[in-house]
Amino acid sequence: MKALNFIFTLLLVSQSFLWGNGSRETSDSIIKEKRENPITIQDSLGRTVVLPEIPQRIIQTGSSAFLINDAIYLFPEASERVVAMSDSNQKRGYFLPILDPEYDKKIILPRTINIEEIMAASPDLLIVKDFLFSKYDKEFKKVGIPVIYLNLESPEAWEADLAILGQIFGNQKRAEELQRLFTEYTMNVLRPLENIDQENKKRNLILYYSEKDGTGAFQVPPLTYIQTRMLKMSGSEPVWSEADLGTKWTKVGFEQIAAWDPDQIFLISYRSPISEVLKIIDESPYWQELRAYKEKEIHPFPMDFHSWDQPDPRWLIGLQWMAYISHQEYYSDLDMDKVAERFFADFYNISEEDYRSKIYPFIEGIK
Structure with missing residues (x-):
């Protein structure tokens, strides 16, 4: 009986040795394949x-x-x-x-x-x-x-x-799907505006509010930034297009804003609550004389966890919102809440339930 046990043990050891060699050979082949297919x-x-x-x-x-x-x-x-x-x-x-x-x-x-x-x-x-x-x-x-x-x-x-x-x-398939979605969302904005006349384009302004050492300032983006691109894609003309503003956000005073006399102002704030920025504007006698203020055409950019003007995927829904604000006649049936819900489903696979409970409560600017 002891002899049989000994023989059985030898067989197991031999088989383990063979399996070990086979596993090592497989591993070596995988490594070789990786090196040959960088x-x-x-x-x-x-x-x-x-x-x-x-x-x-x-x-x-x-x-x-x-x-x-x-x-x-x-x-x-x-x-x-x-x-x-x-x-x-x-x-x-x-x-x-x-x-x-x-x-x-x-x-x-x-x-x-x-x-x-x-x-x-x-x-x-x-x-x-x-x-x-x-x-x-x-x-x-x-x-x-x-x-x-x-x-x-x-x-x-x-x-x-x-x-x-x-x-x-x-995952090339997902990359191609995302490229298709980017095109689709962009064309949903551009297609209705294809035949818009130049005289029907609004002259609009984008202002970013920031604070440093307790002092607030308004800035405008360069013509190359995505915020300016979005404004033009949404059927408007930037009132600062002829100004030499360089390659970064540039501070502008109220006198220059008044001189531009924009039809609409899109207001951005990344750090300060937008309600505080609106309060600064509401309490200023200078801003109260601005045509855009009188006509209630100062529009804070929507945001959830991030503002929809930035070159995050959210710029796609920010673009749709800008077009809607500037040319509602072309998007009369648009529901921005539904647009946002679909966006988070298409791009991040977020369910309607999770959108309603985890994202919608953070959204400002479309409710």
């Missing part, structure tokens, strides 16, 4: 980045975090593969926990890039806003981390960057 990506800066395989430990780092994070989470794989990200709160709470049940397990990084903290999370890819290239790329190269830079600042950039994200997540 992923080549051209990022927003035109840099060619070669990845040995589809990344499994992705980190978003640096400022403008919510723009990239909200783009990343358009892909269902993000929940599993994103291990860390920078804080994306714009003082209105966090959107991503609605999408990701594992969000509380993510590493939340400061918006200032810290290489040691990044390395501690063992990433195989970083996704960073493109304007941070000159400041940080040398540091990334020193530690050998692959980096993809995204732009996300215009409709054209979004189309290209969605294709890049499709490569990163190995």
